[in-house]
Amino acid sequence: MGSITLKQVSKTFGEAKVIPSIDLEINDGEFVVFVGPSGCGKSTLLRLIAGLEDVSGGQILIDGKDVTRNAPAERGLAMVFQSYALYPHMSVRNNIAFPLKMAKLDKAAIDKKVEDAARVLNLTDYLERRPSQLSGGQRQRVAIGRAIVREPSAFLFDEPLSNLDAALRGTMRLEISELHNTLKTTMIYVTHDQVEAMTMADKIVVLNRGNIEQVGSPLDLYRSPRNLFVAGFIGSPRMNFVKGENARSHGAHTIGVRPEHIDLSTSAGAWRGTVGVAEHLGSDTFLHVNADGIGTLTARVGGDLPVRHGDQVYLTPQEGRIHRFDDKGLAIK
Amino acid sequence: MATQNTKTLARLMMAPAVIVLLVWMVVPLAMTLWYSFQNYNLLTPQNVSFAGFFNYVYFYTDPAFFESIWNTLVLVLGVLLITVIGGIAIALLIDQPIFGQGIVRILVISPFFVMPPVAALIWKNMIMHPGYGVLADVARFFGAQPVDWFAQYPLFSIIIIVAWQWLPFATLILLTALQSLDSEQKEAAEMDGANAFNRFIYLTLPHLSRAITVVILIQTIFLLGIYAEILVTTNGGPGYASTNLTFLIYRTARLGYDVGGGAAGGIIAVVLANIVAIFLMRAVGKNLDR
Numbered sequence A: 001m002g003s004i005t006l007k008q009v010s011k012t013f014g015e016a017k018v019i020p021s022i023d024l025e026i027n028d029g030e031f032v033v034f035v036g037p038s039g040c041g042k043s044t045l046l047r048l049i050a051g052l053e054d055v056s057g058g059q060i061l062i063d064g065k066d067v068t069r070n071a072p073a074e075r076g077l078a079m080v081f082q083s084y085a086l087y088p089h090m091s092v093r094n095n096i097a098f099p100l101k102m103a104k105l106d107k108a109a110i111d112k113k114v115e116d117a118a119r120v121l122n123l124t125d126y127l128e129r130r131p132s133q134l135s136g137g138q139r140q141r142v143a144i145g146r147a148i149v150r151e152p153s154a155f156l157f158d159e160p161l162s163n164l165d166a167a168l169r170g171t172m173r174l175e176i177s178e179l180h181n182t183l184k185t186t187m188i189y190v191t192h193d194q195v196e197a198m199t200m201a202d203k204i205v206v207l208n209r210g211n212i213e214q215v216g217s218p219l220d221l222y223r224s225p226r227n228l229f230v231a232g233f234i235g236s237p238r239m240n241f242v243k244g245e246n247a248r249s250h251g252a253h254t255i256g257v258r259p260e261h262i263d264l265s266t267s268a269g270a271w272r273g274t275v276g277v278a279e280h281l282g283s284d285t286f287l288h289v290n291a292d293g294i295g296t297l298t299a300r301v302g303g304d305l306p307v308r309h310g311d312q313v314y315l316t317p318q319e320g321r322i323h324r325f326d327d328k329g330l331a332i333k
Numbered sequence B: 001m002a003t004q005n006t007k008t009l010a011r012l013m014m015a016p017a018v019i020v021l022l023v024w025m026v027v028p029l030a031m032t033l034w035y036s037f038q039n040y041n042l043l044t045p046q047n048v049s050f051a052g053f054f055n056y057v058y059f060y061t062d063p064a065f066f067e068s069i070w071n072t073l074v075l076v077l078g079v080l081l082i083t084v085i086g087g088i089a090i091a092l093l094i095d096q097p098i099f100g101q102g103i104v105r106i107l108v109i110s111p112f113f114v115m116p117p118v119a120a121l122i123w124k125n126m127i128m129h130p131g132y133g134v135l136a137d138v139a140r141f142f143g144a145q146p147v148d149w150f151a152q153y154p155l156f157s158i159i160i161i162v163a164w165q166w167l168p169f170a171t172l173i174l175l176t177a178l179q180s181l182d183s184e185q186k187e188a189a190e191m192d193g194a195n196a197f198n199r200f201i202y203l204t205l206p207h208l209s210r211a212i213t214v215v216i217l218i219q220t221i222f223l224l225g226i227y228a229e230i231l232v233t234t235n236g237g238p239g240y241a242s243t244n245l246t247f248l249i250y251r252t253a254r255l256g257y258d259v260g261g262g263a264a265g266g267i268i269a270v271v272l273a274n275i276v277a278i279f280l281m282r283a284v285g286k287n288l289d290r
């Protein structure tokens, strides 16, 4: 049980209108990811849902019940913070047990739940340690453990993996996804990491300056971005945007082509250019090409293409993969 | 930084400071030790002679000796109790975002800037005076008999005065500690269902433990040597009711003109202070190691 509904939720800090007005429907059991550039209000939105900030206007419903004025603890949500926010002077066991202790469960029940959670999260050997004696990944798991023992109706994550190194991030990503598959609890996850958003989400919410730009499944957003912002934000490397004559010939103000949808040739093609930087990743190569009269374009090509800096190449966008946008930046269907 | 070279250099550079400190500490201590074994009375300065342990025995058998030690302990513990509890309370209050926060903080800190004799005189003549003190006025307003604080509760009155002076120090240290508490931890506890009281017990208080230790250690050092407040208010009396060890040494050395006896008392005080220090470090010092 954990559907969350936001109705015209807004938030102002003094003069600054951080979130003008947001309507959002999150279904029970969904994994929803909030993405957006830094400072766009992701954390603020999450904290509004958690109850750590008061809304300036609008309503928040959890399972159809209005909780706008309820204290955080009464909303039945659990949050995992970016800094983990473990209690430093308590052992791992007591950290995980803390919410249960506050809920006045009896000792035996607490012990059982803590040990169950520790087993799920591979923390059994560390129960008596202090948080300062754990690695980053272990701390993260303790924070998750503290969240799951409460059996909340939804989990809130605020960039939980951003303090971890790339390898560990990959592992933890899988673990959280697996956790979601077993618990089937609603999860709201804030990140600015493309990969996390694309791989974990059932539904991505793209935010920009406190407004929702688009809501949809990862592939929806990738295939049919609603506007220039979403098109530029989703996908890595960024989509190439071309304006002017080239765009007009496609009947648009701006056209967008993803780097992976550009064909490269050394003899003929739509756009001519010289190779600037070539980034060799092994499996792929990203070529930054200075196209004549267009600007810099990025193209993804196979790993072993024999082009070098300064070579002349021709680029051709794949037909049917061209995104067209009007002068207001909205996608033309 | 741990090569042989850097170590030698570091020691060389530190040497002057260490030597000055050592001389500064050792010379007075040695002189005190020397005088404590001498018969040396300022009334008969020509008769200086070796006294053996007579001065120690004399000081120890003074009927006021144990009373003064007891008074010292009561004074230190009383002030510590008031400043730590009061300091936490005030720090919690002025940590709240309120109108005029800056002014309030300065006002709270200001007693610390008042010199001890001045503070004690103000308390004596303007607040606790049975005739024209503020407290007497208040008592009369309610139709009660004014309390002669320094006659009836001499030690308690001094504890109040000293606590008033040290409260800002404790508040300041505890406030900075309070402000360093991670706000996400507070929020996490809030989400975990801890109410304000539980957040204080399980989160704030453990977080403050180190600062409380510092307050206790530093204050104890200074409180063992309280002297000016006693001198200008009760002068140790009535009888020996508000005489602490420092003041007893003063009485012996200056009022009795007995330099040898005073020196012996000083050495005893140093030994006792060290015992207290060791005891303290054992009891609370481990908080500092984390």
Ligand SMILES: Nc1ncnc2c1ncn2[C@@H]1O[C@H](COP(=O)(O)OP(=O)(O)OP(=O)(O)O)[C@@H](O)[C@H]1O
Pocket (backbone or CB within 6 Å): A013, A016, A018, A036, A037, A038, A039, A040, A041, A042, A043, A044, A045, A192
């Ligand atoms: N307590 C506050 N007082 C005033 N302004 C705030 C406060 N908290 C956040 N803001 C402002 O609200 C905006 C959104 O902040 P928020 O923390 O939600 O961004 P974010 O999307 O989480 O960014 P990031 O990805 O960097 O974490 C920012 O412009 C920030 O300056």
Ligand SMILES: [Mg+2]
Pocket (backbone or CB within 6 Å): A042, A043, A044
């Ligand atoms: Mg944020």
